[in-house]
Every structure is written in C-alpha cells, then in structure tokens.
Amino acid sequence: MTFEEAQKAVDDWIKTIGVKYFSELTNLAILMEEVGEFSRIVARKYGDQSFKKGEDPEALPKEFGDILFVLICLANQMGISMEDALRSTLEKNTNRDKDRHKNNPKLQDP
Incomplete structure (x- = not known):
C-alpha cells in the first residue's frame, strides 16, 4: 500500500465508519496516548521494566x-501528503x- 492509498483508505474509513474526523487537537492528544502505549511496551520488552x-x-x-492511523488522520486533516513530507x-x-x-566515531565499528 502506498502512502497515497493509505491516506485514501483512512479517509474512506473515517467517512463511512468513523462518521467524521476528530478535531486536530483531539487527534494530537490521541497520538500522544498511542505513542505512550508504544513506549510502555518498548520499555518492558527492550528496557529494564517487566510486563505487568x-x-x-x-x-x-x-x-x-495505531500511531500510523492517527498520523494519517492528521495528515489528511491538514492537507499534507505523507509521501511528499517523507x-x-x-x-x-x-x-x-x-x-x-x-x-561520527561513536558510530564506527571497533
């Protein structure tokens, strides 16, 4: 799936199942929530915390x-082509x- 196809698929989903887009501010808050959920799992899987x-x-x-979905929503709402942005x-x-x-000497193999 291309970025353009993904943006259209999310737009179609929003308009048929989601009824309408949440506001940009609400979607930003949702994005932060989803990034937090992703971070929690990374901290447990790759960091020092254990899973509850x-x-x-x-x-x-x-x-x-989930993160990608909300990013696509925001791109659609703001008229941003994800392909052009990337x-x-x-x-x-x-x-x-x-x-x-x-x-960068820190990135060199010993």
Missing part, C-alpha cells in the same frame, strides 16, 4: 498501527547529514 499481568508483549505492531525530510536529512554520521 495482562500486558501483551507482542502488541508492538498493533500500537505501531521525501522532503529524506532530502533535508541527506543534505544535512551526508558526512556527519560517517565521520
């Missing part, structure tokens, strides 16, 4: 999908960092 009873250690893909960021990062990471 009833928490699903395999829920990362679900939480990742392309622009890749170009910016390439121009800014083309030598930076190669020359």
Whole structure:
C-alpha cells in the first residue's frame, strides 16, 4: 500500500465508519496516548521494566498501527501528503547529514 492509498483508505474509513474526523487537537492528544502505549511496551520488552499481568508483549505492531492511523488522520486533516513530507525530510536529512554520521566515531565499528 502506498502512502497515497493509505491516506485514501483512512479517509474512506473515517467517512463511512468513523462518521467524521476528530478535531486536530483531539487527534494530537490521541497520538500522544498511542505513542505512550508504544513506549510502555518498548520499555518492558527492550528496557529494564517487566510486563505487568495482562500486558501483551507482542502488541508492538498493533500500537505501531495505531500511531500510523492517527498520523494519517492528521495528515489528511491538514492537507499534507505523507509521501511528499517523507521525501522532503529524506532530502533535508541527506543534505544535512551526508558526512556527519560517517565521520561520527561513536558510530564506527571497533
């Protein structure tokens, strides 16, 4: 699925099942909530915390999908092409960092 197809699929879902978009501010709050849920699982799976009873250690893909869904909602509401946004960021990062990471001694293999 392309970004364009994903944005259309989410828009179609919102208009048929979701009734209408939540406000941008509400979607931002939902995004922060979803990122928090993702972070909690990462902290338990890869960090020092342990899972609580009833928490699903395999829920990362679900939480990742939730984050992506809300990001797509926000992009749609704000008239942002996710493909164009990513392309622009890749170009910016390439121009800014083309030598930076190669020359970072912290990133060199011993």
